[in-house]
Structures are given as structure tokens and as C-alpha cells.
Amino acid sequence: MRSMSAPAFLSHYLSRQPHAGLNGSPLRFLQKPGTATVLKVLAAGELVADKLPTTPDRIALPGMTGRLLSGGLVGAAWYKSRHGSALGGGLLGAAVAFASTIVSYALRTGISEKSGVPSALVGAGEDALVLGGGAALLRAQRPAASEWHPM
Template identity: 80%
Template sequence: MHRPAKFWPVVGFATLAGMRSMSAPAFLSHYLSRQPHAGLAGSRLRFMQKPATATVLKVLAAGELVADKLPTTPDRTAPPVLLGRLLSGALVGAVWYRARHGSALSGGVLGGLTAIAATFVSYALRTGISEESGVPVALVGVGEDALVMAGGAALLSGQRPAHGEWRPL
């Protein structure tokens, strides 16, 4: 029996959510809008397969890349911002697991916990690199943006539709 990969892609997407909360759902929705998965048919999570959802999430992700560099933007570890990253990770985890015929709850828990861990690790790395090198935090953030973009592209390029999934014509 073929078992589609669920765990590691969720860890990857949720890690992106911990770094840039809107990028992970934007990448996943972009992928799903081009490769619809039967596991989402009839699910409340099927909205992530809609091209309009992908477009809105991409705009929000682009806005986040800009807002992240502003001096008035709170730290990613501030409770409201941390909650957003938790929810983003939970969303991508739930959607990916459900798309691959798994438990949305299991995927959501894995995604949320991974996003929280990635938030603190990426924050420590960003501030540590800035302090040690003397490079402004915002400039280190540009490098982090590049890592998120490359990571998201790599995640998408490595995915294959699960056995029996339908594809757009």
C-alpha cells in the first residue's frame, strides 16, 4: 500500500510559518491550486485549493516581507504575533495531512508545534547574527526572506501528487 508523505513536508511548511507566517500558507495554496488533492474534496479546508485564495495569500505574504523590516513591527515572539505563527503552522499542517488522506488534527498539532519552535529558533538566529556581525536586524531579515523563498520553492519542487490524486486539465 502506498502511503503519501505527510510528516516532513509539514515540518518544512511549518518551519516557514515560524519564519514568515503568511509565506507557508501562500506556498501551499499556490501548490494546491495547481495540483488539487482529492483528500480535500468535501473538506472545509478545500478553500486552500482555490486560485483566489492563493492570490490573496501571496499578496499578504509580500506585505509581510515589507512589514517585517519596519521598526514598529513587534518581535515575532510577542504573544499576538506568536499566535499568528502558531495558527499558520497549524493551518498548513492540517491542510497537508488532510490532502494526503490523513488526520487534519494530527497535521495541525504537528504544524502548530513546529511553527512555534521555528519562531524561537529563527528569532534567536536573526538577532544573534545581527549582534555578532553588527549587521542591522532588518538586513539580516532580507537574508531570512531569501531563505524562506528558497525553502518554499524547494518544498514545492520536491512534492509529487499522492497516488490517485486528480490533476487539473
């Protein structure tokens, strides 16, 4: 639903619980607290920008491209952090981003059209789902003693 939320949540998690699987990887920048902060600011800005009438639909080429890149980055980093294939994770992440973009767009426009609720208000509901879901995922990720390695 939001292109910057997943990278922000993942970087927040990794900056507090670095994973050895990212050591030596170009993706290790996601473990830096400064990266987490920048991504959180970008995610907050996206929450605001999404409500502006001039913001293009998420399925338009620029928005979709951003979501594919974001999903690919998150998938690659998550898989790599677990000593898996960054390429496989990136492809899966991009595919999930594509599917969720299409589905969330259809839901948002459908709810807005059928209920008469302004799209921006439906978007606020999406934001609540994204923030609540991300917070729940962070709480669920407890580091195993063997996974946590300080940088």
C-alpha cells in the same frame, strides 16, 4: 520565519494540484486560485512589514499567535490532503511553527548583535531562505497520477 509564507506556498501548490483528501473539507478553500493569490499578497506584505522598526518581535503574543495559527492551518491541510488526520497535522504544524519561531528569532537577533549587521538586513537573508526553500519544495512535489483530482 514568516507566518504567511507556508500558507501561500501550500495554497499555490494545492490550487494547481488539488487533492481529493480535501474534498468536502472546510480546508478545501486552500485549493482555490483566488485563495492562493490573496495569501501570496499577504506574504509579500509581510516581507515588507517585517523590516519596519515598528513591527513587534515575532515572539510577542500577536506574532506568535499568528504563527501558531498559520502552522496549524498548513499542517492540518497537508495531512488532510493526504487522507490523514487534520487534527494531528494541525497540532504538529503549530508545534513546528512554535519551535521555528523561537529558533529563527534567536538566530536573527544573535547574528545581528554579534555581527553588527542591522536586523532588517538579516531579515532579508531570512526572506531569501524562505523563498528559496519554498520554491525548492514546490519543485520537489510532483503529483502522482492517483493523487491529482480536478475540482
